[in-house]
Amino acid sequence: MKKLFPILGILSGILLSYALYQGLVVAPTEQTMGNVQRIFYYHVPSAWTAFILFFVNFGASIAYLIKRRPAADMVALVSAEVGVVFCTVVLVTGPIWARPVWGIWWTWDMRLTSTLVLWLIYVSYLFLRRFSSSGETPVLAASLAVLGALCVPFVYFSIWFFRTQHPQPVMGGGGSIDPRMLHALLVNWLAFSCFAFLICWSRYRLEKFEREVDHAHAMRSLRDPATNIEREPYSERRA
Amino acid sequence: MTDTAPAAVITVHNLIKQFGRFAALRGVTAEFAGGKMFAILGDNGAGKTTLLRTLAGLNRPTSGEVRVLGARDLREVSARVGYMAHPSLLYDEMNGMENLRYFAQLYGIADRDRCTEAIRAVGLSPALVRPVGQYSQGMKQRMSLARALLNDPQILLLDEPFSNVDLKSAHDIVRLLAELRDQGKTLFVVTHQASLLEGVADEFVWMEQGKITDRTRMFATGAGQQELRELQR
Amino acid sequence: MSAPGGITRATLAKDLRMEWRSKDAVNSMLFFSLLVVVVFSFSFDPSSEESRQIAGGLIWVAFLFAAVVALNQTWAREIRNQVLDAYRVSPAPATSLFAAKVLGNFIFVSVLEALMTPLFIVFYRLRSLGPIWQLLIVAVLGTWALVVNGTFFAAMSLRTRSREIMLPLLLFPISIPAMLAMVQATTAILNGEGARFWIVLIATYDLVFTSVCLLLFETILNAE
Numbered sequence: 222m223k224k225l226f227p228i229l230g231i232l233s234g235i236l237l238s239y240a241l242y243q244g245l246v247v248a249p250t251e252q253t254m255g256n257v258q259r260i261f262y263y264h265v266p267s268a269w270t271a272f273i274l275f276f277v278n279f280g281a282s283i284a285y286l287i288k289r290r291p292a293a294d295m296v297a298l299v300s301a302e303v304g305v306v307f308c309t310v311v312l313v314t315g316p317i318w319a320r321p322v323w324g325i326w327w328t329w330d331m332r333l334t335s336t337l338v339l340w341l342i343y344v345s346y347l348f349l350r351r352f353s354s355s356g357e358t359p360v361l362a363a364s365l366a367v368l369g370a371l372c373v374p375f376v377y378f379s380i381w382f383f384r385t386q387h388p389q390p391v392m393g394g395g396g397s398i399d400p401r402m403l404h405a406l407l408v409n410w411l412a413f414s415c416f417a418f419l420i421c422w423s424r425y426r427l428e429k430f431e432r433e434v435d436h437a438h439a440m441r442s443l444r445d446p447a448t449n450i451e452r453e454p455y456s457e458r459r460a
Numbered sequence: 461m462t463d464t465a466p467a468a469v470i471t472v473h474n475l476i477k478q479f480g481r482f483a484a485l486r487g488v489t490a491e492f493a494g495g496k497m498f499a500i501l502g503d504n505g506a507g508k509t510t511l512l513r514t515l516a517g518l519n520r521p522t523s524g525e526v527r528v529l530g531a532r533d534l535r536e537v538s539a540r541v542g543y544m545a546h547p548s549l550l551y552d553e554m555n556g557m558e559n560l561r562y563f564a565q566l567y568g569i570a571d572r573d574r575c576t577e578a579i580r581a582v583g584l585s586p587a588l589v590r591p592v593g594q595y596s597q598g599m600k601q602r603m604s605l606a607r608a609l610l611n612d613p614q615i616l617l618l619d620e621p622f623s624n625v626d627l628k629s630a631h632d633i634v635r636l637l638a639e640l641r642d643q644g645k646t647l648f649v650v651t652h653q654a655s656l657l658e659g660v661a662d663e664f665v666w667m668e669q670g671k672i673t674d675r676t677r678m679f680a681t682g683a684g685q686q687e688l689r690e691l692q693r
Numbered sequence: 694m695s696a697p698g699g700i701t702r703a704t705l706a707k708d709l710r711m712e713w714r715s716k717d718a719v720n721s722m723l724f725f726s727l728l729v730v731v732v733f734s735f736s737f738d739p740s741s742e743e744s745r746q747i748a749g750g751l752i753w754v755a756f757l758f759a760a761v762v763a764l765n766q767t768w769a770r771e772i773r774n775q776v777l778d779a780y781r782v783s784p785a786p787a788t789s790l791f792a793a794k795v796l797g798n799f800i801f802v803s804v805l806e807a808l809m810t811p812l813f814i815v816f817y818r819l820r821s822l823g824p825i826w827q828l829l830i831v832a833v834l835g836t837w838a839l840v841v842n843g844t845f846f847a848a849m850s851l852r853t854r855s856r857e858i859m860l861p862l863l864l865f866p867i868s869i870p871a872m873l874a875m876v877q878a879t880t881a882i883l884n885g886e887g888a889r890f891w892i893v894l895i896a897t898y899d900l901v902f903t904s905v906c907l908l909l910f911e912t913i914l915n916a917e
Contacts, residue, residue, distance in 0.1 A: 286912070341866040348862050355852035356479055357520075357916035364909045365849070368842075368867055371905060375870035375898050382890055383873060438481040446669040449483055516782050519917065539784045549779040551770070553711045565703040566783035607779065 226422065233419050236412035240405070248405035257321050262405050264314040266413040267307045268336065274304030274417065275343060275370070282366035285359055291432070294359035297366060298350065299424045301343050303417055308340045331380045338376045342369040469494040469615060469646050470515060475524035477510050484510040486670035487524070494614075497637060497647040499657045499679070502667035508650040509546070511667070512617050515648070516543040528615065539567060542613030546620045548604045552593030556603045557586055560610060567611040578606040583632050598629035605633065609640075616640065616647045622656055630656055654679050697789040704793035711770065712801065718766035722805050726759040730809065734816045744817035749879030752813055753872060756806060757839060761864065763801045764843040765857050767794055772851060777914075787911035791844065795903075798840045806832060822885030827892075831882065834895040835875035841899065842867055845906040849913050871898050 244262035251258035281297035284290070315333060316326040327333065346369060350362050442449035468491040477485040485507045492498060500508050513519045514526060517534030531537045550559045560575040569575075576586045582602040592603060601621060608616060621637075622630040630653070638660050641647055649657065654664060658679045666674040712718055733751050737743075771777040780790055813819060821828060843864050850859035878891035 286909075338866065338869050341869070345862050345866045349849070349853065349859070352853040352855065352859055354854045355916050357852075360912055360916040361849055361852055364913055365863065367909070368845075368902070368905060371901055372867045372870060375894065375901075379870040379873045379877075379891075379894055382894075383877060435481060439478050439483060442481060442483045443476065443478075443486050446486070449486070449669060518778055518781055520915070535784070538782055541782065543778070543782045545775055545778055547775045549774055549776055551707075551711065551776055552773065553714055553770075554707070558707075558710070562703060562707045563779060563783070566700060566780065566785040568699075568784075611783075 229415070229419055229422070233412065233415040236408070236415050240409040240412035243405040243408045248402045249399055251402075254322050257318055260314050260318045262409045263413075264311060264318060265406060266410040267310040267314070269410055270413045270417045271304045271307035271311060271339075273414070274300040274307065274421070275339065278304060278343070278346075278366055279370040282363035282370075285363045286367070291359070294363070295425055295428050295432075297359075297363060299421050299428060301346050301366070302424065303421050305340065305343050305347060306420075307413075307417060308336065308343065311336055312340060329380075329383075331377075331383075334380045335373075335376050338380075339373065342372060345369075467493050469529055471525075471527045472511075472515075473525040475511075475514065475526060476522045477507075477514060477519055478522045483670055485514070485521075485524075488670070488672055490665075490672055490675075492646065492648075494646050495641065495644045496662040497641040497649065497657070497660065498663050498665050499654055499661040500648060500650045500665045500667060501652075501654050501679075505669075506667040507670040508667055509619055510670075512543075512619050512648060512650055515615075516541065516617050518543075539611055540614045542608035542611060542616045544604050544608040544616070544618045544621060546623065548592065548600045549607060550592045550600070550604060553591055555591050556584065556588050556595075556606070559592060559603070560607060563607050564610050569610065574610065574612075578609045579603070581609060582606045582636060597624040598626050601625050602629065602633070605636075614645055616645055618648065619650045620652070621649060622651060622653050634660055697786050697792075700785045700789040701793045701796070704790060705796050708767065708770075708793065708797040709800070712797075718763045718801055719804060721766070722759040722762045722801065723808060725762050726755045726805060726809050727812070729755040729758060730812055730816060740818075744819060745822075745883045746880065748813065748817050748819055748883060749876045751817070752810075752879065753835065753875045755809070756802065756836070757865075757868070757872065759805055759809075760798070760802050760836075760839050760843055761861055763798055763805075764840075764847040764864075765860055767798055767844070768847050768851055777851075781914065787914045788907050790914070791848075791907060791910040794844045794848075795841055798844055799836060802836050802840055803832075806836065819883070821883050823882035823888075827882045827888060828879065830892060831875060831878045831888065831895070834892065834899055835871065835878075837899050838871040838875070838895055838902065839868060841903050841906055842871075845910065845913070848910065852913075852916055871895060874898070 240262070244259055248259065248262070250256055277300040278297050281293045281300065285293035285297060315336075319328070320326050346362060346365055349365055350358055353361055355361055438448075470492040472488050472490050475485050475488040476483065484505075488507070488511060500511070502508050510519060514521055515528060515534075517528075517538060525532065526534070528534055529537045529540060534541075550556075551562075554562075556579060557575060560578060561572065564570070564575055579586045582605050584599060584602050584606070592600060595603065601624075605618070605621060608618070616637075618637075621633055625633070634656055637647055637649065641662075649661065651657065657664075661679075662677075664676045664679050665672055666676070730751075733755070737747065737751075771780075843860070846863040846867075847856075847860050850856040850863060853859045874891045874894045878888040878895070881888040881891065
């Protein structure tokens with residue numbers, strides 16, 4: 222396991238550079254949008270990665286509510302944190318692309334809006350974890366995660382219907398896509414997923430380490446009353 | 461409970477309760493026999509209230525085992541346990557009778573007489589119309605005790621029933637508690653005013669830094685006295 | 694042990710009685726949403742035609758804010774003197790408490806809506822082109838959506854620092870689809886258009902979130 226980590230690090234480094242090359246050099250320039258279209262090679266893979274991570278968060282939260290294993294809670298926490306980061310990338314790169322192409326920074330388009338709402342839900346999840354004064358924060362967080370995930374289809378449907386009633390900017394050219402573009406997109410997606418997994422893993426290890434430190438302190442205060450002083454645990458101060 | 465069940469109504473085994481890094485209970489192991497009054501003594505932060513809340517099922521233990529009336533799932537026996545906390549656990553906006561009638565319904569008691577009986581037992585008048593928020597501290601404590609008595613519990617867990625109470629009220633409450641014990645109920649009384657229970661409580665349970673350090677028959681003798689000196693320092 | 698329904702009824706009766714005496718929640722909600730209405734009408738000053746377009750949004754935003762005031766109040770009462778612990782040590786099921794709180798808040802917010810709607814009509818010179826009964830359905834379903842999630846998240850924010858701030862932070866993101874549906878349905882009906890899709894959407898939302906909240910409430914209540 223210890224060895225696998227640097228290997229994975231190097232692998233995602235190589236993949237990311239290869240994907241960068243594919244996206245910036247190999248893939249042909251889009252005819253109508255020009256070079257600005259290349260941001261899609263980051264935008265779309267980030268979005269897919271974020272959605273996968275939020276899905277992982279949902280699964281881990283349900284698992285935690287059923288089995289109450291700390292590992293499930295850590296997976297949920299980590300995937301939400303990293304998912305929010307990738308989702309932020311999506312929300313930032315979107316307008317950068319939209320401004321020159323659509324002539325506007327933002328529109329209440331279905332995809333944009335549902336991504337924004339998703340981002341809001343998971344930010345509120347992280348807020349809850351931060352502000353919780355409960356000894357059972359994981360339970361609260363998991364409950365919120367379940368409700369948040371259940372909300373997603375409603376967000377999607379409501380905005381779909383909301384927007385189809387109004388004229389909306391059309392995305393992409395439609396029809397066939399150049400195979401080199403598709404290739405660049407998929408390579409980028411692979412690279413981003415690998416990278417995301419790497420971050421999640423290291424964040425997971427950090428979280429695990431922090432909890433072990435907390436546990437060690439707790440065990441010490443159990444043995445030695447002199448160290449048993451009522452104070453905020455490290456994880457709460459940080460979080 | 462079956463005939464073969466042990467006389468102990470509460471058993472606690474290696475009970476640990478941690479709040480983050482802080483360990484409020486650091487391994488409590490004890491058995492408590494039925495029909496007795498236990499006074500639980502100790503410094504602030506010794507874990508008395510945490511122990512009581514754990515026995516009431518309000519705190520989930522970090523590890524260790526608690527059995528109340530033979531049940532590990534404390535929800536099963538909640539109808540047979542009464543709990544009185546340091547705060548009154550009463551709605552300030554309603555009068556005593558209204559409060560009790562509501563809480564009685566939570567135990568499935570629709571009978572008004574049961575509430576009247578509980579209020580009389582603690583030496584108050586069921587006809588009091590003032591909202592509880594305007595009661596004196598002594599009256600609040602009594603009414604709070606009446607609430608804990610509503611379901612005629614076998615086990616009573618009382619947290620600081622005499623704090624901020626005038627001496628006469630305190631003695632009245634002690635007399636009532638002794639009566640309840642004589643009726644065969646088991647009482648746990650967390651208190652800082654242990655001298656009030658001298659000669660009344662069957663056992664004094666001394667807690668220090670999350671552990672039970674001693675159990676004495678008398679308050680002012682033996683280890684108790686030593687502890688007392690420690691406490692006073 | 695008495696039936697869960699009986700406990701719900703007793704708790705609801707207790708809450709209503711306490712609210713009737715103090716009128717804290719209803720008064721502060723009323724005044725708050727009155728302020729919102731006045732501030733909005735200064736900032737927009739719409740004509741009758743325009744107001745039909747924006748009224749749905751204004752009304753529901755005002756009610757959402759007001760509901761937050763009420764939702765914080767209901768649990769604040771249970772926290773004073775730690776009365777909630779008295780419920781938790783009793784054999785009464787947690788879901789009865791939740792049901793009672795949801796019903797209570799539903800009544801409070803409905804009263805508010807009944808009192809505020811005439812004001813909206815006067816200030817914004819509103820006249821609905823669609824049938825009123827449809828607006829009523831939207832009001833009932835929409836209020837339920839706000840109140841069910843709101844009650845749940847208010848209970849959740851009891852377990853956090855600065856709980857009054859936490860409630861909107863938790864409630865608003867998840868209420869977005871419901872809010873959108875309520876606003877769109879109201880606007881559509883006011884303008885004499887169909888709102889079937891939105892009504893079905895809110896009804897489904899209500900169904901899903903009511904059942905999941907009921908399922909999870911006991912866990913939240915005991916997560917001390």
